[in-house]
Amino acid sequence: MKDIASRPPHRGRPIYGAKLGIIILDTRFQRFVGDIGNAETFRFPVQYSVVSGISLGADLTPDGETLQVFYRAMDDLVARGVDGISTSCGFLAIMQPHLTARSPVPVASSSLLQIPMLQRMLPSNKQVGVVTAKKPALTPEHFAGVGVDFNGPIAGMSLEGYFRANLVSGNPRIDFARQEAEVLDTVRTFLTESPNIGALVFECTNLSPYSAAVEREFGIPVYDVITMLDWFHAGLSPRRYR
Known part of the structure; x- marks a missing residue:
């Protein structure tokens, strides 16, 4: 049987070793360790993509223009090689079906x-x-x-x-x-x-x-x-x- 370690990766990617990508809102408030927006929170490497101009998620609705901004961030993370995506606001649960309909990798929005x-x-x-x-x-x-x-x-x-x-x-x-x-x-x-x-x-x-x-x-x-x-x-x- 072929050794698992000798198998080629499932897909080529420009960045290896950071499998989780996070779509993060465009904020400036201090994010302490423990916050999703502080990379030191995680025991593993993560990648971020900022949705420019969108700072608060509570009042967002999945309209066409907003979705396009999130799609671009998602596409950016996938292109960099992530195998799963999350977001930096629990209210983005409302985006979950739209993101999974578009994403080639699993999404955990909230x-x-x-x-x-x-x-x-x-x-x-x-x-x-x-x-x-x-x-x-x-x-x-x-x-x-x-x-x-x-x-x-x-x-x-x-x-x-x-x-x-x-x-x-x-x-x-x-x-x-x-x-x-x-x-x-x-x-x-x-x-x-x-x-x-x-x-x-x-x-x-x-x-x-x-x-x-x-x-x-x-x-x-x-x-x-x-x-x-x-x-x-x-x-x-x-x-x-x-």
Whole structure:
């Protein structure tokens, strides 16, 4: 039998060793380690393609012009050699069917993709709770975009809070501790109001730097875009055991 290591690659590519590509919004706010937009977050190399001129994903709709911008970014990443694509905003779940219809490689657009698996894993008396950057903007269409039937509890970060202000203003110098405290306060209220939540999913990719603090404070599993991409990449580049 021919040794696997001697087989040629599945396709030629200009860049090797970075199998995950990320379509990232055109932002300027500080992205801490743990954020999808900080390359030091990952235990493996990633490639980025910026969608110029699009900075906030919450209010995007999959119209023709917007889709063309994302298609160009996707095509750029595929041409560079990635084997899987993600995006830097959970609200881009609404783009999922459009991206997969065009992409030659798998696409994981949003952390919301994890919800169906978690719903089936939790004890029958528990449910998934979603924390989002902008609750009024998270619609059934976003869940439908990733094939999720969800009617569980949703909490949003304050629209007048420090976290939201930093995203909107593009603040390049964010107080990490202050932002973490706001996330913890939001989750504390959420869990008090919905005590049967058994796991949290963070819609917003900018919340993932605070996942560990939330789990440590409340003892509840937290799933975010990074937990999804760790899993996604494990299939793109499986661990070798021998």
